[in-house]
Structure formats: C-alpha cells, structure tokens
Amino acid sequence: MKRLFLSIAAATALSVTGCMMFMKAPKDLDYSRTRLSSRGVYRGSFEPVGDSIRVGRLHSWRLHLETVDGVPVDTATIVVDGGMPQHGHGLPTKPRVTKQLGNGEHIVDGMKFNMGGWWVVKFRVASALGPDSVTFNLKL
Amino acid sequence: MPSVRKLWAALPITTFVAATVAFTAAATGERWSGAERAMLATLTLSSLPPLAADPSNRWADDSAAASLGRALFFDTRLSANGKVSCGSCHLPDREFQDGVPLASGVGTTSRRTMPVAGTAHGAWFFWDGRSDSQWSQALGPLESPVEHGGDRTQYAHIVAAYYRAPYERVFGALPTLAGLPDRAGPVPDSARRAVWERIPAARQEDISRVYANIGKAIAAFERRVEHAPTRFDLYVAVELASRAHTTESAFTKDEEAGLRLFIGKANCVNCHNGARLTDEHFHNTGVPASTRVAELDSGRSTGVRQAVSGEFNCLSKYSDARPEQCAELQFAVTEGEELVRAYKTPSLRGVADRAPYMHAGQLATLTDVIRHYDQAPAAPAGHSELRRLKLSERERVQIEAFLRTLSASPRVKE
Numbered sequence: 403m404k405r406l407f408l409s410i411a412a413a414t415a416l417s418v419t420g421c422m423m424f425m426k427a428p429k430d431l432d433y434s435r436t437r438l439s440s441r442g443v444y445r446g447s448f449e450p451v452g453d454s455i456r457v458g459r460l461h462s463w464r465l466h467l468e469t470v471d472g473v474p475v476d477t478a479t480i481v482v483d484g485g486m487p488q489h490g491h492g493l494p495t496k497p498r499v500t501k502q503l504g505n506g507e508h509i510v511d512g513m514k515f516n517m518g519g520w521w522v523v524k525f526r527v528a529s530a531l532g533p534d535s536v537t538f539n540l541k542l
Numbered sequence: 543m544p545s546v547r548k549l550w551a552a553l554p555i556t557t558f559v560a561a562t563v564a565f566t567a568a569a570t571g572e573r574w575s576g577a578e579r580a581m582l583a584t585l586t587l588s589s590l591p592p593l594a595a596d597p598s599n600r601w602a603d604d605s606a607a608a609s610l611g612r613a614l615f616f617d618t619r620l621s622a623n624g625k626v627s628c629g630s631c632h633l634p635d636r637e638f639q640d641g642v643p644l645a646s647g648v649g650t651t652s653r654r655t656m657p658v659a660g661t662a663h664g665a666w667f668f669w670d671g672r673s674d675s676q677w678s679q680a681l682g683p684l685e686s687p688v689e690h691g692g693d694r695t696q697y698a699h700i701v702a703a704y705y706r707a708p709y710e711r712v713f714g715a716l717p718t719l720a721g722l723p724d725r726a727g728p729v730p731d732s733a734r735r736a737v738w739e740r741i742p743a744a745r746q747e748d749i750s751r752v753y754a755n756i757g758k759a760i761a762a763f764e765r766r767v768e769h770a771p772t773r774f775d776l777y778v779a780v781e782l783a784s785r786a787h788t789t790e791s792a793f794t795k796d797e798e799a800g801l802r803l804f805i806g807k808a809n810c811v812n813c814h815n816g817a818r819l820t821d822e823h824f825h826n827t828g829v830p831a832s833t834r835v836a837e838l839d840s841g842r843s844t845g846v847r848q849a850v851s852g853e854f855n856c857l858s859k860y861s862d863a864r865p866e867q868c869a870e871l872q873f874a875v876t877e878g879e880e881l882v883r884a885y886k887t888p889s890l891r892g893v894a895d896r897a898p899y900m901h902a903g904q905l906a907t908l909t910d911v912i913r914h915y916d917q918a919p920a921a922p923a924g925h926s927e928l929r930r931l932k933l934s935e936r937e938r939v940q941i942e943a944f945l946r947t948l949s950a951s952p953r954v955k956e
Contacts, residue, residue, distance in 0.1 A: 457815065457816070457821075458815075458816055458821060458822065460665075460869050460870060489812070489927055490880075490925070490927055491825070491880050491927055492875070492878065492880060493875070494821075494823045494875065495870075495873040495874065495875060496873050496874065496875045496876070497873060498873070511869065511873065512869060512872070512873025514873075516815075516821040516822070517812045517813060517815055517821050518811075518812075518815065519812065
C-alpha cells in the first residue's frame, strides 16, 4: 500500500511539476531497425526510402515483414501508429501502406516527424498468422 | 638585442594578438558542446532549404504572376467597401501583420493576422491549417464577410476592368463576362449566393478559375516575402566558424543564457525548430480562450476538415498538381483529441516586433507568453501538451532577451 502511495505520489509529482518536454528518453531503448513483434509472431525491419530520416520532411519507408522463421509476409493488413510517448502526441501525419511489393516488402507513405527526440512507430499487423505489433524506437 | 623603441612599437601588436587569441579562445572555447553546435546550425537562416516548388500552382515562381499578385495584394478595390486589401492587415512595414489582437476588414475577425515571410515553406496555412496552399489561403479572406467581404463575380469584373492585359499575359484569355451579375458568389450572404446559384455550372467554373488565378498570382508574390538574417544568425555563424565576435555579432550574457534555455531546459526548440523556428505543425499549448470572441475556437480539428473538403485544395480541379503530389493532404491526421484547439506553431523570426501573441492575440507581451509556457495552464478544451517548466524569473528574462535577437524586417525578393 505504501509503495502504491509512493508510486502515485511520484507519478503525480512528475506530471504536475516535472517537465516532460525535456525528459531524456529511457536508457535501455532498443533503436535497432529490425525487431520482433511483441508476441513474437513477426520480425519486421524498415529503412527510409531515399536518404536518411530528416525532421519535417514527408517521406516513405520500406517495411520488410517476415515470420520468425524467415518466411516473407505479403498478405497482411498493416496499420501504422506512433508518436512521442513523453510529449503525449501522435504522429503529425497518418501514414499508410500504399504498395505491397511481394517478398515481404511493403511501402509506407506519409511518414513525417516534426521535431527531434524519441519517437515510437508501431505497425499493427494482422495476417493468417494472427494479430501482433512491431514497434520501432527512433532518436531524431 | 632589440632597441627599447622597437619593443615599445611591438607592444601594441603583441597585446592585440594576445587579446585576439584570448577572445577567440573564449569565443570558440567550447561555449557550446558539439551537440549544441549541431543544433544551432539547424536554426540559422543559412540552413533554410531552397523554397520547394508548389506543384498546385504552376505560376508560383513566375515573375509576371508575382508582379500581378503584388498589385492585387495592395488593391483595395478587391473588397465590399473599396477600403480593404490584403495589405490592410498584412502591413509590409510591420512584418506583414497589423499588431492588433483580432484582424479587422469590413468587419472584425476572430483571429490574429499572421505574418507572411517564409510561410511558403510550410504545408498548411491559417492558424488552423484550413488551407493546404498559399494560393488557396489567399482566397479565404477575399470571400470572408468580415475581411474583404467581396465575391467572385465582383473580382472577375475588377480583373477584366483593371488587370486584363497582365492577367491574360500570365493565365491566358479571360472568359467572357457579358451578362454576368455584378455581385454573386458562394458566400454567406443569401442574396448574392442565390444569384450565384442561378449561373450555369460551366460559367460558374470559368469564374471560379479566374478567382483561383487571383489567389495563384497573390501567392506568387507572397512566396517572395522572405526572412532576413538576424543578429542571432550572425552570432551562430561566428560561433560555428570559431571566429572572434564583433560588436555586431556578440550576444550579451543574458541573450546567450536565453539561447541555452531555448534549446535546453525550456525546450522551446521542440516545436520552434528548423531555420524558421517552427515545426510547421499544430499543437494545443493551453492558450486561454479569447475574451473578445464569443464562440470557443476549436482550432485544427475544424481546420483540417475544411482543408480536406476545400473547394480549392490540392486535389481540386483548380489545382495544377497530380494527386500523388498532394501527400500532405492525403496523409493528414483528420480526427483525434489532439487536434482540438491545436494551432500552427508560428515562426519566431521577428517575434519581438509582433505583439500581441497567440491565435487571437490573447497574450499582450512576450513576457506574458514566456510566463504562459512556464506555468502551462490547462487548456480550455482538449489537452495541452505543455508541462510546467519551473523557470526562475531570471531565466524568463533571459529567454526574452534571446527572442529579441530574432528581429529583422522581412524582404521581398525582386
């Protein structure tokens, strides 16, 4: 009970007086561009199309999806979500998969990040293998 | 052995060299870390990329269109009472704004006049981003009953009477206006709207195209209104070049501390980033409701719907863009709590000369604005993204001192 009280007090203090706008991102974040989905159904990797990710620039990603055994996932419904966990806002755009190229490759258009800092991009994937989500961390 | 005279002669030079070296060391002496220097480099005007083409306006960079646009921008005939031009609120000698909380045309609006310089670099226009191009933005006030108060047939007649040659040189032949009513358009005024609705659709479209071209010409002019370098830009240029500061480039201790807070503890740079010191996006920062405006303004949540359904948006028949060139519109966030009372981040260039502040001039001074961001009050609707900063009074003064280094009158590219 005391621990719960302390946690609530700490959380309240953080939200009321702390400046989340300049909190540093957690130290143990995994920024790798290849990650397993949260339930371990898929392995996803991405790379920006063209040059590197630049703040404020609308651009596209190439998302590769496969099973954990390395079988490409072509037929899937993919929903893109994300935002800045420490700022309480989502992505400034609503990106979506516009092309499925085969061999597990999916083009995601409409990607944009309007400020520097820690961003999260989550792909919610639904295929015959079941629903799961692949989450990437970015430091811009 | 050198003579005493030679030693005396050499002394001032030696002293000067030693002083310069000391000053240079202080200047470059790691006043800013590598990461801070990289951040500062992104904020200077020299890092502003060249203006991207506007595919929705094929005359955006046409000098004849800009010349016509400049004339239209300052022409008060383009109004219901013959007294209001774009330039009535967008005053060139006041950063293309008017310095009052709510803009006044033939009536009073519910928003603050926005400056023009550099806005062509953004994707959205107006405080709520209800236009997705500079040319469609220019058309909004012309038909607003409280701004110019005019209508499409009136404007077409004015173009035919006073601008036929320059218009036709840029856009081609005007449609025939014979028999066209003097005053008609899809405006709130029911009488003029009724007259408009009796005009055959094909003719309406001809007139609307003339109207769109008025916007495209004005936008061609507005694209040429640019930011000028400020003392801040000079300061950063000297810092990054590791040169000694001159009296022109040097910052006071407060200005320098304010800049450090701006990119650090106060993290203004989250939203005020890039060379224009804006992320060109929309945020709810808990700005109080205006006491001068009766209805609560919902900001981007309404603005984005207007942009998506806009008669003159990038996907419209009046746009010169292919659909795939309208990505900002096609990938816009159109719903969600975070759009409520979210407003466009303004550029901070010239901010000290542009009181009052916020979308309806709710805050009178820069001091008030900094206090607002420090205190982070709850939003009157939606959720503020701010958290309290807990700045000292001294720190607030320092941020203000820094913001005052961002002044420079905009310039119009010839």
